[in-house]
Amino acid sequence: MAPECTPGWVDRWPACPNTCARWLFYCLSIPTPICQNPHFGSTHAMKRIREILLTDYIGAITIAFLVTDGVFSLIGGIARVASNYFRYYRSVLEEARTGPSWEILVSPALTLLLSLGTAFLLVKWLYPAAQDVSIEPPAAEGPTGDQGTR
């Protein structure tokens, strides 16, 4: 079943974005005329998954776990580099003095980057309205307040 699209979008998009692209646009909150069809299967499924993840803060806990996992992997990598560094200076054997290898940090840094990226996408998907909340200044007092002071 072909997804129905809002009128006018054809002028800007050569083809209707597929499910993956639509999900990405939705996550990144790109204001593009994306196909709107409530009966389209994958959209409904994603909406349902979002509702489930919002119940009992499951999504929020997952995001916290992801960030923690990324940070822990980086700490582990730094600890391994530090361990190699101390071993390098304290070893009495000549052949054991290989020096600290910074290549160990590449994998934890990539894990941190991907974890933070996934957490960011999850936050954008689950809590899109959180960014729209703006702090408005309190309303100015009426003329009755000024009269009371005099």
Place this chain on the structure above:
Amino acid sequence: MKSEFGQFARGVRTFALPVISAWFLQAGIGGLIQGAGNLLRTGIAETINFVIRTGFHDMIETSVQRWPWPYYATIFPAGLVLLALGLATAYWAARRRISTDQQQKAPA
């Protein structure tokens, strides 16, 4: 005794189930991330190796040894299975929460 156990079970259902489901989801996403990270790292290393040091023939020979395909063939399906397990547990937790709320809202 029975009511105490019931309270304990209710507490587990209320607090532990969401955390367990979130942990499964994180483990699944973490597995996929780990696989993707290793794939990216090996890809970058192989590309640098190909561009700077070796020729095409060498790249084929070394890539056969360096790309751990059995590892990727394990880590990605395992991540997907954990992700599905997490979603199933989350669905279970959400359904339990909805049914509990409906029971509390129903008139006595």
